Amino acid sequence: MAVINWDLLSREWDVISQAPAxxxxxxxxxxxxxxxxxxxxxxxxxxxxxxxxxxxxxxxxxxxxxxxxxxxxxxxxxxxxxxxxxxxxxxIPEAPKSNSSLRVDGLDQYKNRLNQYSNAELAREARQAAKRLRSLVDPILLKQRVALLNPSESRVNHAQEVHLHNTWSSEGPRMLEIKREIIKRLPNDRADLIDRYPDPYYQNSTMDAEIISQAMTEVADFGSELKKIA
Missing domain, CATH: 1.20.5 (Single alpha-helices involved in coiled-coils or other helix-helix interfaces)
Known part of the structure; x- marks a missing residue:
């Protein structure tokens, strides 16, 4: 415990009291x-x-x-x-109201006709088949892109989609037959490189425009490949 030194404090206080200012x-x-x-x-x-x-x-x-x-x-x-x-x-012109221009003969007859085509004719048929549907698919894809960028700006016409699906229900199986016939004529390694989409892509009429476009592009690619060996 610290001890207060009173004597020291007393002396310092005397000094302070003598000169307070x-x-x-x-x-x-x-x-x-x-x-x-x-x-x-x-x-x-x-x-x-x-x-x-x-x-x-x-x-x-x-x-x-x-x-x-x-x-x-x-x-x-x-x-x-x-x-x-x-x-x-x-x-882009409006989609036709009738698909009569796209109708071909029965599927079995069409398969027989494809089998009789030369490579050059079959390649041309593949490209033309894909081209026929472009007038239906491209307007829908463009409107879908616009709607994606600005949902309030554009809407896909329901009638156009119905028309596309109705057309695809008949054209899809025919394009599948084109693909199958070309695969028979191409070397396996070259066909495998192009064959990207399964048969249901061509057989389901409810596929959306993007999937239909992919299938069409595949058939056109098969046609281009076959043309190389025609």
Missing amino acids: TFLIALTLSTVIVGGIIRWFFEKEFRGKLNGREGEISLLKQQLEAEKNEFLRQLARRDEEIVELKNKIET
């Missing part, structure tokens, strides 16, 4: 100096942190402005794509 001045100066040092230190720390925060805020503002500009550029490009697709759709 000097003591008060010294005490005030000491307080001001120590307070000034403490204030300077804290102001320096605060100013450094404040400058750091201002730098971070400035960087975030720059990043936000860059992201905003990029978003506006993408929005402008999307608007241009929508306008371009709408212009393409307007130039």
Whole structure:
């Protein structure tokens, strides 16, 4: 336990009592100096942190402005794509109301006819079969792309889809027969490279336009490959 030295305190108090003004001045100066040092230190720390925060805020503002500009550029490009697709759709003629132009003879007779074709004739039939359906598939695909970019901008016509499915119910099996006949004539390794889609793609009339388009492209590719050896 600390012991208070009263004699020492008494002597110091005698000195202070003899010159109280000097003591008060010294005490005030000491307080001001120590307070000034403490204030300077804290102001320096605060100013450094404040400058750091201002730098971070400035960087975030720059990043936000860059992201905003990029978003506006993408929005402008999307608007241009929508306008371009709408212009393409307007130039495509309406789908025919009847598929009489697409009708061919019975499937068995068609298979026999394909079997009698030369390689060049069969290759041409494959390309023409795919081309016949393009006028039905492409308008639907374009409208689907527009609807994907801007759902409120375009809707696929239900009548067009029904017409496509009705047509595919007869044309799909015929295109499958074209594919099968070409596979018989191609080397196995070359046919395997092209054969990507199973038979149900051609036999199901409820397939959407994208799948029908893929099947059509496959038949056209088979035709192009067969033409190389025709």
